[in-house]
Amino acid sequence: MDSTRPAIKTRNLTRKFGDFSAVDNISFEISKGEIFGFLGANGxxxxxxxxxxxxLLTPTSGxxxxxGFDVFTEAEAIKNRIGYMSQKFSLYADLTVWENIRLYGGIYGLPMETVKAKADDLLKTLQLSDARDKRIGSLPLGWKQKLAFSVAVLHEPDIVFLDEPTGGVDPITRRQFWEQIYEVTEGGTTVFVTTHYMDEAEYCDRVSIMVDGVIEALxxxxxxxxxxxxDNIEEVFIELARGADRSQN
Amino acid sequence: MNIVEVKNISKSYGKTTALDDLSFEVAGGELFGFIGPDGAGKTSLFRILTTLTKPDCGTANVLGMDVIEDYRSLRPLLGYMPGQFALYQDLSVRENMNFFASVFGTSLEENYDLVAPIYSQLEKFEDRLAGALSGGMKQKLALSCALIHKPELLVLDEPTTGVDAVSRQEFWEMLRRLNDEGITVIASTPYMDEAGQCDRVALIDEGNILQIDTPENIVRSFRKPILAVKATSMYRLIKELRGYPWTHSVQPFGEYVHYTEQREEPNIDELEAYLTDAGLSGISIKPTSPDIEDSFIALMKDNHTHG
Structure with a gap:
């Protein structure tokens, strides 16, 4: 990807469901290698x-x-160039560590030799080589999350989307996780994070706060x-989001 | 007077130790927090306190009653809000309230004053199915249902997980108001920054209580001076700090890295020169005060070293 072109760019992006504008004319640009926090209240x-x-969803307008791909006409190309990880769903609990890596490598079309080499590398880095044939469900939460992140960037995506990535983990593991993020952004990957936890927002290069479909601050x-x-992002967020109409139902 | 007295409780599931010889007390009228990550043992402990599971060994006394012997007399005095949304999704808001009130032989009307500050926010949605409420509203309904029989002790397992910052703030305000009215509250959270909402907290990890005290005292017990360090590349900053000969710990904290030294007093000028020589730019170094996560990290490390 061209290093001067923004990783993500939106202009007046809007999505309506009937008369309801779920997303209402949002515009922003995210640079390559940036860690961007995307915050907002429920709804x-x-x-x-x-x-x-x-x-996954075609915009109404904007x-x-x-x-570098258009969300209207090149949605399939976008899917190949991004990674996604969420705390709620990431890896398959009843597959082993290696089976999960092989599955995701296959989905992203990586050749088997590449998947094997990358698996060895990442297991060594995470000190999980002994857990290769263990089921994901049997691993501690912190290991799972670090592994899920490594799998989400296995195919070296331009952008990785993280949906509340570190909820519930201990503070040491959480920091190891953020160090993983710093490492991939150093290599030029862009990171797009959503979270309800405002102290996570403080790790981002830039933060946007969405209220009732509109970006109120960036x-x-x-x-x-x-x-x-x-004193902190939490106060900023509460100030902006307290008046939101949509949170009250 | 102590409302909860726990002595040497342990609980295992197969080979997994959930609680490892825990002892603590909670006084009447406290707003007490258990703070620790997923898997620390919070839910197991709360299920023992609410008579829903038995410890392998040790004793737990709640409101002057033994949780095993006296569970029948104890249950009506407890309000419990489990971590998973446990109301009936296919009943309406009002139907859920009526159901939980009738289980405890009371009615919404009888105890309306107690739940009113919370339930009044739900009244305009009385006919909506519980499953169709937003996260913040579900949480308010669950709290109303746990309160409807006027319990003496309220036990809340991760009530603020998964809801947005505004709802979380409002929820803690509600707990504080209930506490002001004389209800003892024990709540758990994985989010360290919620410690400040409690009178006293127990930091818990891997089935062990690391420390119990007021949030202020926990932070005060962190002795080492901390430097907040910043540079343009966070990744390289962390690497270079770890390579510095005097390094004790290096932990990212939002926009900064919290750095502590093996020496009594770190030398800011020397450190800045070292980082500049390493080719870093945008360097800023300033002393900062510890927060609860600094304490938790230090205690976790001690626990691993000695445990």
């Missing part, structure tokens, strides 16, 4: 926005390109704290 429209960006964490005279 703010985050999930709809992400589904458009990963090629423009958006992801990894800046670096320190820029937002300064603008709203707040």
């Amino acid at each position: 703010a429209g985050k999930t709809t926005a992400i589904r458009m960006l990963i090629g 423009e958006a390109s992801v990894a 800046d670096t964490p320190s820029g937002l704290k300064e603008e709203f005279k707040a």
Whole structure:
């Protein structure tokens, strides 16, 4: 991918369901290698926005390109160039570590030799070589999450989408996870994170806060704290989201 | 007076130890928090306190009653909100309330004053199915149902997991109001930043209590001076700091890295020169105060070393 072109670009991106604008004219650009935090209250429209960006939902109007591909006309090409990980669903609990890696490598069309080599590498890095033939379900949560992230970037995507990636893990594992993220962004991968936990937002290069389908704020964490005279992103978020109409039902 | 007295409780599931010789007390009128990651043992402990499962050994006394011997007399005095949404999704808001009230031989009308501050926010959706509520509203309904029989002790297992920051803040405000009215509250959360909402907290990991104290004292017991360090490349900053001869610990904390030294007092100028020589740009170094996660990390490491 061209390094000067934004990894994600949207202009007036909108999605309506009937008369209801779930996402209402959002515009932003995310650079290559950036860690972008996408925040919003329940019902703010985050999930709809992400589904458009990963090629699962066609927008009603506006423009958006992801990894250089148009969300209207090239949704299938987008799917090949992105990775996705969520805490709720990532790896198959009843498959082994190796079977999961092989499955995802296959889905992304990697040759078997590449999958094998990458599996060896990542298991060594994560110190999980002994767990290769263990079922995912038997591993501690922290291991699963680190592994899920490695699998989500196995095919070296341009952009990886993380949906509440570190909820519930201990603070040491959480930091090891963020170090993994720093490492892939150092190599030029863009990271798009959604989370309800505002201290996670502080790890991002820039953060947007969505309220009732609209992006109400977008800046670096320190820029937002300064603008709203707040000590942390949580205060900024509560200030913006408390008045939201959609959270009250 | 202590409302909860737990002595030397252990619980295992097969080879997995969920609780490893826990002892603690909760005084009447406290808002007490159990803070720890998934798998720490919070749910097992709460199920023992609410008489839903038995410990392998040790004793637990709640409201002056033994959780095993006296479970029948104890249950009506407890309000329990489990971690999974446990209401009937295919009953309406009002039907759920009526059901839980009738199970405890009471009615919504009888205890309306107690639940009113919370339930009033749900009244306009009384006919909606519980399954169709938003996360924040489900949580309010679950709390109303756990409260409807006017319990003396409220036990809430991860009530704020999965809901947005505004709903979480409101939820803690509701718990504080109930607590002000004399209900003792024990709640768990995996989110360290919620510690400050409690009178006292127990930090829990791998079935062990790492520390019990007020949130202020827990933070104060972290002795080492911490430097908050920032540079343009976080990845390279962490690598270089780990290679510094005086390094004790290096942990990312949002926009900064929290750095502690083996020496009593770190030398900021020397560190800055070292990082500059390593080719880093945008360097900023300033002393900072520890937060609850610094404490938790240090205690976890101790627990692993000695345990």
